[in-house]
Amino acid sequence: MKDDKWKTLVVILVGSFMTTLDINIVNVALPKMAASLYVDLGTIQWVVTSYLLVISTLVLMFGRLADIKGKRIIYQNGFLVFSVGSLLCALSKTMYFLIGARLIQGLGASMMMACNFGIITMIFPLKERGRATGILGTVVAIGTMAGPPLGGFLVGNFSWQSIFLINIPIGVCAYLAGVKLLPHDKILDSNKNFDFKGMITFVISVLALFLSLLNGEAFGWRSIPILIGFLLFIVSFITFCIIEINTEVPMLDFRLFKNKFFSAGILCAFISYCVIYFTNIIQPFYLQHILSFSPQKAGFIMMVYPVTAAIMAPISGVLCDKIGYRIPTFVGLAFTCIGIFTMSYLKLDSSYLAIMISMTILGCGYGLFQSPNNAGVMSSVPKDKLGISGSMNSLIRNLGMTSGISISVAIFYSYMGGKLGSHVSALSSGNPELFVTSMSLTYKVGSVIAIAGIIVAFMRLLRKTELEE
Incomplete structure (x- = not known):
């Protein structure tokens, strides 16, 4: 039985890797897709957006269905739906067909994302849960990290369709493995309506x-x-x-939010993802347009963050198993705050090493925080709410990412536009000093938001859960 749960974890990891990889692997192929389908870059962005929208809107629904029908059947069939969507993406000849195929792919991804934390919580005892979620955090970080280089290799050597074709054999094999390894969960909500x-x-x-x-x-x-x-x-x-x-x-039982540990964990997760994604849009422009780094060099520097997160995630998982989730989450948010604050002091002449150190601190924050926080959230709810709680985790992740990008860009543009006396709607390197000043202000606002998360985590640190007593 001990070996079975780790084999089951492998099936969960495959799904998490595929769904995370497909958020990032598409970006590098967008120019070729646009040329092949005769659309502009603004239109082709819907290939990315449509996938994220489906996940965000349906992940909560599938979490609830998982509690009613069982997490196994939802997760397992997610592989099939995702694989069918991938095949249709590869066969797309028009933009509308491709977007439709991405919607199907996102449907399968949301089915898997809604159940991964729930299944892990179901099969692993409390003392091993942090380690399991830590490994999951590493795989998610690797998926984030591997997307751009893998996409670039496939598109450069084959065609843009190849980034979707590789999902099919993996998805089918994972589905067959799931038939044998995924546990038959005891359904506690089977008689309830949707x-x-x-x-x-x-x-x-x-x-x-x-x-x-x-x-x-x-x-x-x-x-x-x-x-x-x-x-x-x-x-x-x-x-x-x-x-x-x-x-x-x-569908969403608001009584869950009466649990202060659940509510605090969800709020901290939102803040963490929001702050980290403050750097998502601005940092690549700073590296390439302001410091004149090559795309390869900029990509190497940007990889420091997910690599650090991938290293720290299993470490934080082990710490969680030994000392509980409250201290690692508090320290992780503190590192996130320090990381984004140090990035606010990057200048026109900042060294290669200074940039990498600040991104390493940010990666440490993500790696230390995510796995223990996920374990804490999932451990704070009853077993018949594991599906909806896991899907809430995924929803908050997407909402945090989207909010972080939107808020940071809005602050950046607003400050730059105020200084120029005109509306700004594009990240430009025409005024390097103003760019860096706007970036500094944006990152300082991010550090203030992170402080709010630290306060919430500290308040949770002072309280004891029944499981930790």
């Missing part, structure tokens, strides 16, 4: 929020479409909350 009203209002609210955040800078934050989008989000989310509170069997 909350369709809650699902519809939730999907509308998330779509409205994400589309508004993703397009706010392009349309203008005060433009009519963006304001309508945010208004639609507010109305639909309030409606969702009312439905959930008054439904006998809600």
Whole structure:
């Protein structure tokens, strides 16, 4: 039985690696896709956006379905749906067909993302859970790290279709392995109905929020479409909350948030992802356009962060098993704050070493925080809520990433536009001094947000859970 749980973990790791890899591997192929399908780069970005939108809107639904129907059947069939979507992506001849195929691929990814933490929590005892989630964190970091170079190799030597074709044999083999290895979970919610009203209002609210955040800078934050989008989000989310509170069997049980450890963990996760993704858009432009690094050199520096995170994740998992999750999460958020703060002092003449040190600190923060926090969140809920709790983790990750990118770019543009006296909507190297000043302010705001997370983690540190007593 001991060997079986580790074999099962391998199946979970394969799914997590595939779904994370496909968020990043596509980026490097976008120019070739655009040329092949005769669309501009602005249009081809929907290949990335559509995938993330489906995951964000449906992951909570599949988490709830996993609690009703079983995590095994949802996760296992996620491999098949993902593989079918990958095949259709490779066969795409038009932009609309490709986006449709990416929607199917995102459907399969959301099925797997909704269940991975739940299955790990189900099969691993508390004393080994941190180690298992630490390994999962390493694989996620490797998937993030491997996406661009692997995509570049495949596109350079074959075609853009190859980045989707490699998923098919892996997905099919993982599905067959899952048939044998995934556990038959005891379904505690099998007689309960699914909350369709809650699902519809939730999907509308998330779509409205994400589309508004993703397009706010392009349309203008005060433009009519963006304001309508945010208004639609507010109305639909309030409606969702009312439905959930008054439904006998809600899709999202708000009683979970009465658990202070669950709520604190979810809030800390959002802050962590939000702060880390402050660097996602600005840093590549700083390295290539301001410091005039080659794409290869810039890519090497950017890899420091995921490599450090991949090294630290299993270490933090072992620490979590030995001393609990509260101290590692607090220290991890502290490192995140220090990392983004040191990056705010990068200048026009910053050394190669200074940049790498600041990104190493940021990577340490991510690696130390994520695995223990995930273990803490999943350990704080009853077994019949593992599916919905795991999907909440995935949803918060996507929301944090999207919010981090949107907030950082909005701060950057607003400050630069204020200094220039005109609207700015593109990251330009025309004024290097102003670029660096705007970047510094943006990263300092990120460090302030991180401090809020540190405070929440510290308050959780002072309290004891029943499991740790």
